[in-house]
Amino acid sequence: MRLLDARTPSFRDELMPLLARDEDTVGGIAAAVTDILAQVRARGDEAVRELTERFDGTDGSCGYRVSPEEIEEAVRVCSSEALDAIDLAAGRIEAYHARQLPEDVRWTDEIGTELGWRWTAIDAAGLYVPGGTAVYPSSVLMNALPAKIAGAERIVMVTPAKEGRLNPLVLAAAKRAGVTEIYKIGGAQAVAALAYGTKSIEPVDKIVGPGNAYVTEAKRQVFGRVGIDSIAGPSEITVIADEKADPRAIAADLLSQSEHDVLSQSVLITPSRELIERVEKEIGVQLHGHHREKIAREAIGKQGIAVLTEDLARAAEVANIVAPEHLELVTEDPDALLPLIKHAGAVFLGRYTPEAIGDYVGGPSHVLPTSRSARFSSGLSVYDFLKRMSVTGCSKKAFEKIGPAAARLADEEGLPSHAASVTLRLGK
């Protein structure tokens, strides 16, 4: 880990470049994706099948929809411990998101205008689930359950299968989460099928879920025709800890990001120089014989940062600059620190809430803003699958009161029919 001292004047200038992530899309990817989208748009299922057979080797002669029998078979081969854990997680995620459901609001203002807003669900949600080596059944729950709680009628999952095979626990999680359709397709072609629809796949209204560079670029290109969630970058964690924190626990928390990806960032912020030293040592111990040692060692070495601050209040300020995806407050009184936190995707309080609790069983979605985007965006929630329509209704009296100002502004803006739509009703 690189050590920075927040008490030096050059601190911010040293920190900022370390937080910057390469965000440019490689030119070749954008063009390749544009071509794939055009093919699927023009030739539908035929193009999806050609591309899927080429990239995934999955035979599409019977279509790509996963049958109820395949799902039942998948559930059968999962261990009951794994299924119980999925069920516990799903129950807690449902309970948390049910509290998020907002109520419609309506009132009459002082001049007699009916005002308010109504929330309605999107009809169809698309969920991209990556294939490949790292397969995360928990992400299926975290993406699909907020859509289900919001009331989306269709929840359509796409995921690439290597030669037709899918991870059984992913299918079991999809069943538990109320996914209504699953297709064994992936890549930009799957995003295209969800956005434009094909003969065998009805289009959806919004596409969520992480994917590789092609999937991300495809989501960017179909944005506008459908909604998308935010662009996910490498995972990150920031831990604010006091001198009493257990170095073993903190080391494990930092490594729990490093083990994801060589670009994953772990940041420790503390007023205790001794803690930094003990955590560094403990990281060395825990990396020894680690199942993903190579990735974790490179990530913590190149992307790891330890920041020494004068006190915990300053630590909160530094965390706001980092604007991390995950923020642990491993201190004696985390609730005293919480009001100082302005920018973070998810906050974990105290000594018994490692980020892994939030990854699986806490309740809030683990789909969170990365790469400092917690400055302006939020984690996935039921709001992502709802939209709000405003409601305005003037009584004759209210209209007579505010209509003339509307007509005046329409005149100022040079829009005569806007003005006429008011003045005609005013009887002028």
Add this chain to the structure above:
Amino acid sequence: MRLLDARTPSFRDELMPLLARDEDTVGGIAAAVTDILAQVRARGDEAVRELTERFDGTDGSCGYRVSPEEIEEAVRVCSSEALDAIDLAAGRIEAYHARQLPEDVRWTDEIGTELGWRWTAIDAAGLYVPGGTAVYPSSVLMNALPAKIAGAERIVMVTPAKEGRLNPLVLAAAKRAGVTEIYKIGGAQAVAALAYGTKSIEPVDKIVGPGNAYVTEAKRQVFGRVGIDSIAGPSEITVIADEKADPRAIAADLLSQSEHDVLSQSVLITPSRELIERVEKEIGVQLHGHHREKIAREAIGKQGIAVLTEDLARAAEVANIVAPEHLELVTEDPDALLPLIKHAGAVFLGRYTPEAIGDYVGGPSHVLPTSRSARFSSGLSVYDFLKRMSVTGCSKKAFEKIGPAAARLADEEGLPSHAASVTLRLGK
């Protein structure tokens, strides 16, 4: 207007192509924008100045920031009627959006986990205001006031000036709306300055507001580094009317979209064939001598649609297919129809609420989802300038209860440090 009959089996197939808008970005624009962004990123103020002098002819030798004296002078030259109308509109927009401010939520679940979420404001909002012939002071209020109510500290407005001159009412509206900085710059270079920052302009966290194809493409390209609002297309209105509706009023309402742009769409849905005929006639009358006749005539001719339905319930279904930006319910009992509406940006109830009320003085923002994106997105609101961080805090007991399931799922996903961060704390 094109006449469609919703009672025919081919209705949906006839309607859908009429709703489709050309959404592809012209290739040349994307490349030109990429180049402009790179220039501003590399050379900052110097590049902004070169580009602004070239495109707008606005001299940048004293910088582009609008001085307090310029703003005071602008307010002086506006008529008091116009300023009063701005003030009335601003007061109503503030009152509506103040009601939207959400509360933080916190609870303890049955096993002793602290759960909830907190809302915090973004630090700095950027607001793009188009220049050119059509200048809309109302849009300044509608974009800036939700940011102010949300609590953004900086509200930074950029707008291109032709040879240094800005519309006085735009400046007056900016002052009333609490805009904290105004720069006379526009185009992709202004978006780049807001996203990356320059020596004279601090970067912002989110950029909202409509613009031309270059501005829209620039927002798309900086998305991720900063937040953006949705991609705005041509404006649209759908009116559901019963047989008692006043054809003159309905004609004006339909034309109030047509006068914006030749691509603006106006849709009338009604069970009354007679109303359609009378509205058509009235449109002819109102177009005669219309200040923007050419635009309005082309728009209503090519993009106008009248749909005949068996009843009002079916009219609501058709409106849900259209998913319009603006929806008027000009019927005897609009509140009876409202629960059937699933997809719309803003709804206007009854005979005395023309859309122009919503454009200026209703209260809700007039920045709304276009091109059927009301299927998955909402109008601008305080939520666009707030973000929500989730909060999770386990007691030792709660942790012991749910920790094992988290460790189990971490094992299933092959993430040993995730599992270790739990088992270490469990004392295993």
